[in-house]
Amino acid sequence: MHNTNELSDEECGHLARILLASRRVTLRHHFFSWVHGPVQSLIPHEILLCGVADESGYLLHERFTACRYFKDDHFHRVIHPGNGLINQMAQEWQVMRVPRLIPALQNDAGGWHARLTDLELKNIAFHGMSWINGQIKGYASFSRVRMPFDGRLxxxxxxxxxxxxVTLTRVLANEARTSVDSKRPAGLITVREVEVLTWVRDGKTNDEIAAILGLSMLTVKNHLRHAMKKLVVRTRGQAVAKSIALGFLRAQGSRIEPEKMLEQ
Structure with a gap:
């Protein structure tokens, strides 16, 4: 039986390979290969959601998944700043300051099994870090984890x-430098596209954005598609992050503040 506070020689070998490989991660596809390569030796999983806070406390959410069932809609529901699962996990973590482990339970009085199944996550292993002022600095949330949900995990x-x-921060910083150094004109995206991205930043779905702006959902999707094409990104989250880096958006919105975490 493992001592829950020590690593075996084999585990130390896995950890060493993970840390050494992390030094070579500078781009997004490197990060994907890293978490679905070496990191799998300790935490076998299909979905990794993670985020880091910028200087204003705004959480930049990212996903790295090999699961074809986990779609854009699931992701945006999970990271919704109000009732999203990540917000709930972060609030619970800020109280306990220990990993939050929720396995795929069959008999679950708390309703976790149904919720995780609906979001195509199946299970969740969440952990966070905080600044010295108590605000959350970053988090990692593994799902479809294939190992016991115990002290080892x-x-x-x-x-x-x-x-x-640290590795994700390096990737995002590298992307921000690349964006700033690019020679794209200041009028790259339209005012309406910026307006749509602002609501994306604040965690709104396409339906909600359409209702707020008085547009059809198809029009909202078109604005997003055009903005993503101009910004040379593949996801809504990347479009928001790059727009912030380029100065089109302010980094504010779905931040998690400790003094407000028990009010919801």
């Missing part, structure tokens, strides 16, 4: 989380 999360956040 909690130990792996505790050890790996700082390296995940």
């Amino acid at each position: 909690a130990l792996y999360l505790d050890i790996l989380l700082p390296h995940l956040i």
